[in-house]
Amino acid sequence: MCGPAFHECDISCRKEAMHPLRSVVSVALRQRGYVMGYSGFRVIKEGLFGQKGWKPVWRDPAPKPEYDAIIIGGGGHGLSTAYYLAKEHGLTNIAVLEKGYIGGGNVGRNTTIVRANYFLPGNSEFYSHSLKLWETMEQDLNYNVMHSQRGLINLFHSDGQRDAFARRGNAMINQGDDAILLDRDGVREHLPYLDFDNVRFPIYGGLYHPRGGTARHDAVAWGYARGADQRGVDIIQNCEVTGIDIENGVVKGVQTTRGAIKAKKVGIVVAGRSGQVAAMAGMRLPIESHVLQAFVTEGLKPVIDHVVSFGMGHFYISQSDKGGLVFGGDIDFYASYAARGNLPMKEHVMDAAMTLMPMIGKAKVLRSWGGIMDMTPDGSPIIDKTQTEGLFIDCGWCYGGFKAVPGSGFSFAHLMATGNHHAPAAKYRLDRFRTGVGLMDEEGTGSQHNLH
Amino acid sequence: MRITCPNCGERDRREFYYQGDALALDRPAEDAGPQVWDDYLHNRDNLAGDLRDMWFHEAGCRAWLVIDRNTVTHAVHKVTLAEKAKS
Numbered sequence: 271m272c273g274p275a276f277h278e279c280d281i282s283c284r285k286e287a288m289h290p291l292r293s294v295v296s297v298a299l300r301q302r303g304y305v306m307g308y309s310g311f312r313v314i315k316e317g318l319f320g321q322k323g324w325k326p327v328w329r330d331p332a333p334k335p336e337y338d339a340i341i342i343g344g345g346g347h348g349l350s351t352a353y354y355l356a357k358e359h360g361l362t363n364i365a366v367l368e369k370g371y372i373g374g375g376n377v378g379r380n381t382t383i384v385r386a387n388y389f390l391p392g393n394s395e396f397y398s399h400s401l402k403l404w405e406t407m408e409q410d411l412n413y414n415v416m417h418s419q420r421g422l423i424n425l426f427h428s429d430g431q432r433d434a435f436a437r438r439g440n441a442m443i444n445q446g447d448d449a450i451l452l453d454r455d456g457v458r459e460h461l462p463y464l465d466f467d468n469v470r471f472p473i474y475g476g477l478y479h480p481r482g483g484t485a486r487h488d489a490v491a492w493g494y495a496r497g498a499d500q501r502g503v504d505i506i507q508n509c510e511v512t513g514i515d516i517e518n519g520v521v522k523g524v525q526t527t528r529g530a531i532k533a534k535k536v537g538i539v540v541a542g543r544s545g546q547v548a549a550m551a552g553m554r555l556p557i558e559s560h561v562l563q564a565f566v567t568e569g570l571k572p573v574i575d576h577v578v579s580f581g582m583g584h585f586y587i588s589q590s591d592k593g594g595l596v597f598g599g600d601i602d603f604y605a606s607y608a609a610r611g612n613l614p615m616k617e618h619v620m621d622a623a624m625t626l627m628p629m630i631g632k633a634k635v636l637r638s639w640g641g642i643m644d645m646t647p648d649g650s651p652i653i654d655k656t657q658t659e660g661l662f663i664d665c666g667w668c669y670g671g672f673k674a675v676p677g678s679g680f681s682f683a684h685l686m687a688t689g690n691h692h693a694p695a696a697k698y699r700l701d702r703f704r705t706g707v708g709l710m711d712e713e714g715t716g717s718q719h720n721l722h
Numbered sequence: 723m724r725i726t727c728p729n730c731g732e733r734d735r736r737e738f739y740y741q742g743d744a745l746a747l748d749r750p751a752e753d754a755g756p757q758v759w760d761d762y763l764h765n766r767d768n769l770a771g772d773l774r775d776m777w778f779h780e781a782g783c784r785a786w787l788v789i790d791r792n793t794v795t796h797a798v799h800k801v802t803l804a805e806k807a808k809s
Contacts, residue, residue: 545768556764558742559793604740604777607770607794612723614736647764704760717763719742 307412328499344368346377349494350679356501359687369510373491379641385482392697400677413493422482521660542642558719563611569593585622649722650710744774
């Protein structure tokens with residue numbers, strides 16, 4: 271690992287030259303991630319020496335004239351795609367192009383929920399695979415992403431809704447994931463603070479998904495960036511793609527604000543900006559961009575131990591490790607690139623919060639923000655080739671992209687490297703809207719982008 | 723955001739239901755073929771900037787409206803009754 275990625279390496283390599291035995295020990299430790307990477311030992315060591323040993327963990331390279339593959343978009347999905355291209359497929363002459371700074375889009379703006387509780391074939395196996403990657407991510411990346419499987423409870427408020435959740439729970443178990451149908455008392459054991467006897471929406475029970483939980487969103491982006499960089503991937507920030515070069519139906523590279531870059535393969539992974547980037551390749555996508563808001567309160571002592579979702583309004587909440595209650599609702603419902611939300615949806619989310627857990631009224635909201643969601647007409651994503659040879663697209667995550675970060679990157683890397691669809695993501699086809707075959711409308715709301 | 727309905731005057735955004743891009747007005751012929759229908763139902767220009775889209779004054783006069791507005795600033799430029807906007 272004596273690449274430019276690791277400045278610290280210089281020192282330990284010199285030491286090794288001086289003492290052969292130390293070299294053997296050091297290599298063994300490094301292979302296990304103890305010396306070069308992060309570890310408890312390292313934290314103590316840095317603490318003893320004034321925290322002076324921490325260095326930047328990814329480079330800031332200038333773009334090369336040519337790469338084997340380019341990923342447009344340095345968000346969670348783009349960075350994980352680059353990481354898995356390098357790790358699983360040995361493609362290391364690649365670059366991630368980010369118009370701003372990495373992790374500055376939706377991966378830095380979400381409510382950090384990680385789960386695998388999907389119902390329909392196509393989604394079910396994909397999110398199941400993604401959750402398994404989450405469970406090994408920290409060891410794999412040697413990065414603390416604070417993945418916490420604190421359990422997710424989706425509440426229901428009528429007999430019909432219980433039936434639907436029982437069915438969903440069975441689908442999850444059939445997929446090999448976990449689900450437990452809780453009755454009212456079962457929910458009360460976990461969540462005693464809810465308003466169980468609300469006159470309008472009494473709580474009948476909940477579907478408990480113990481492996482669901484949260485993770486530290488920024489750390490996920492940084493962990494993948496560091497892992498990709500260690501394997502030789504160039505992460506190029508402040509580099510906006512302004513054009514995609516196509517000759518005779520074959521992609522040749524991209525034009526950027528930092529010059530032209532040639533590439534044999536290009537992957538578009540730009541979430542809410544998918545429409546604009548795809549237009550550079552002459553494509554119109556089945557996507558409408560909408561704003562989704564999220565909120566956080568002041569830091570509180572531990573009060574909400576799980577991820578909880580309300581079944582009679584779009585509301586979900588968890589507590590961050592810093593203590594803030596992190597919660598959100600539905601999109602604002604009209605096409606928007608504003609990255610800030612409107613007041614009616616704020617009011618609606620607060621209404622839902624007060625209905626579900628009146629205790630929340632004592633917490634002060636610290637701030638709210640918005641992200642730009644790439645909404646598809648069936649609410650499910652797209653990982654596919656395009657009509658241009660060598661040009662691939664990964665988009666349409668609606669407002670559920672965070673939990674998909676590892677799975678999406680893994681499957682998209684597989685598609686870009688091998689030309690074949692990765693089995694868990696094989697149903698995420700772009701042409702399903704045209705043919706009507708294989709639509710995955712989890713909520714059954716019909717082909718209108720903003721209803722998912 | 724407030725919307726000036728041609729029938730009702732300036733009203734709160736909450737009175738309006740949103741449908742999507744105003745290309746909904748240009749319904750293709752039944753035999754137009756899958757690509758045309760795909761473009762009509764699913765594919766969108768999805769512009770960051772000025773856009774025309776369809777709104778329904780659900781809690782007001784219940785008229786369908788075509789609104790010219792900006793998706794970045796949320797400024798509303800023009801509101802037209804859909805029956806008049808349709809060419």
